[in-house]
Amino acid sequence: MKDDHYRSLLGKRKTALTAVQDSGQAAAGTVELDQSRVGRLSRMDAMQSQAMHLEADRRRKLELRRIDEALQRIDDGDFGYCEECGEAIAAARLEFDPSARFCIGCASKLENDPGRA
Ligand SMILES: [Zn+2]
Secondary structure, eight states, X not given: OOHHHHHHHHHHHHHHHHHHHHHHHHHHHHHHXXXXXXXXXXXXXXXXXXXXXXXHHHHHHHHHHHHHHHHXXXXXXXXXXXXXXOOBOOHHHHHHOTTOOSOHHHXXXXXXXXXXX
């Protein structure tokens, strides 16, 4: 396993996600300020965009957690193996998503099971 390579891929991804998170928080603050002096319709717009922001934030936190888990697996020496069948995950798949926990076969089987995939 090219541990250092994946460690740096995961690290870069984490840095990018954290940067987005910081700028996102600044945007959410702006929405709150505007709410005090805009009409009902605009307030609904603001609430809608805030809901979208929260959803994006939730996804980012989920991905950050997956990245941390992947980094932990590198430390444990378990990285790159499917959690379902134990087979090595294809290098191309890890290149695309280093936080992948399943091989492509298991991932497609688990796709409709959001609790695990
Ligand atoms: Zn598998």
